[in-house]
Amino acid sequence: MLVESRSRSRAARLVLAMVSALAMACGDSATAPLVDVGVLTPPTAVPVVGGATVLVYELTVMNERSEPVALRSIRISDDEGQILRTYAGATLDEETLLLQRDFRGRLAPGTPLQRGDSGLLFAYLEFDPAQRVPTALRHTIELADPRTGARQSVDYTLDVDRSPPLIVSPPVRGAQWLMDGALGPDSYHRRAVLPIDGRLWVAQRYAIDFEIIDDRGRLVVGDISDNANWFGFGAPIYAASDGRVIRVVDGAPEQTPPNFPENPTIANTPGNHIVVDMGDGNFALYAHMQSGSILPSEGDLLRAGDEVGRVGNTGNSTAPHLHFHIMDRPEPLESQGVPYVFDRFVDRGIATPVDLSRGVLDWSPDVQAPRREARRLPTLNRVSGFE
Numbered sequence: 001m002l003v004e005s006r007s008r009s010r011a012a013r014l015v016l017a018m019v020s021a022l023a024m025a026c027g028d029s030a031t032a033p034l035v036d037v038g039v040l041t042p043p044t045a046v047p048v049v050g051g052a053t054v055l056v057y058e059l060t061v062m063n064e065r066s067e068p069v070a071l072r073s074i075r076i077s078d079d080e081g082q083i084l085r086t087y088a089g090a091t092l093d094e095e096t097l098l099l100q101r102d103f104r105g106r107l108a109p110g111t112p113l114q115r116g117d118s119g120l121l122f123a124y125l126e127f128d129p130a131q132r133v134p135t136a137l138r139h140t141i142e143l144a145d146p147r148t149g150a151r152q153s154v155d156y157t158l159d160v161d162r163s164p165p166l167i168v169s170p171p172v173r174g175a176q177w178l179m180d181g182a183l184g185p186d187s188y189h190r191r192a193v194l195p196i197d198g199r200l201w202v203a204q205r206y207a208i209d210f211e212i213i214d215d216r217g218r219l220v221v222g223d224i225s226d227n228a229n230w231f232g233f234g235a236p237i238y239a240a241s242d243g244r245v246i247r248v249v250d251g252a253p254e255q256t257p258p259n260f261p262e263n264p265t266i267a268n269t270p271g272n273h274i275v276v277d278m279g280d281g282n283f284a285l286y287a288h289m290q291s292g293s294i295l296p297s298e299g300d301l302l303r304a305g306d307e308v309g310r311v312g313n314t315g316n317s318t319a320p321h322l323h324f325h326i327m328d329r330p331e332p333l334e335s336q337g338v339p340y341v342f343d344r345f346v347d348r349g350i351a352t353p354v355d356l357s358r359g360v361l362d363w364s365p366d367v368q369a370p371r372r373e374a375r376r377l378p379t380l381n382r383v384s385g386f387e
């Protein structure tokens, strides 16, 4: 997989200090487990390919008491009380990351939370085109005392961020690009939560890995260890928005597919990259670029559509691709991902990975007639055309 989620910084200070809101505990206050509930960043309604709307966010539940507490279920309802989704049993285990106090380690699913431990739910809510997207989400978190079995529930209400996603131009051009790691319930980018300097960050929440796919569902022909055999290698990259280039990192060597580099750090994960200040506190990252290909210099002003460099395979990357995301700070990983949509593109259906590390997917142009899309975000493993 083409993912930075393995990256860890040994230097990262692992202290738990989540920004969160105090939940209202229901029941007997003398025995109520006190947990601190919050989100890393409030969700924004993101229109996705096909007309659905997605809310994606990470709910954190931290045990603040000395007694252990076990997460039993998390039920999410809309602002009219209708249940949208319940995470319990296997789905709770699969969608929740349990983090030891001070982020020293990750706990096995189902493990009770000791004082300072946290559960982090990767919440993903999808609404059909005809469905109303709520303005607020109510969470009912059921907890249990693992020693006595006594249960308590805690309510937490979250307002949906009303601001619309940013509208940007696609950063590549061409008829057939695989949206690897794009937004979806199973996207690896969405789960790449990193503890850095005492906070949890999901910079890659809305990231996409762009790879060219051919008519037979292949990303590469011939020897897969040769970057030049991957169709996307060397493809031009274009500015998705106006903005000022505030960071240029070049000179990192190309990796050899399909291997992950040894000992990736936070600093070298993006490989050759640029960071563009888009204004209003938004920053675009173009990562893993080909060594020596970056065209602008720090300080340059870009216009949307300007060529900025070429697709490479540098940094924490297993095959040539462009990793693109927008973030709320000029730090590729120590930031929160910001939602965006593309002004226009063509959707060509969904590809099914067969052996992604070898660039093999099940897809052909016959999967679906091209469908024009505007102001939406392509989702996981869709094939998109950008003219």
Ligand SMILES: [Zn+2]
Binding pocket: 002, 003, 004, 181, 189, 207, 208, 209, 323, 324
């Ligand atoms: Zn990526």
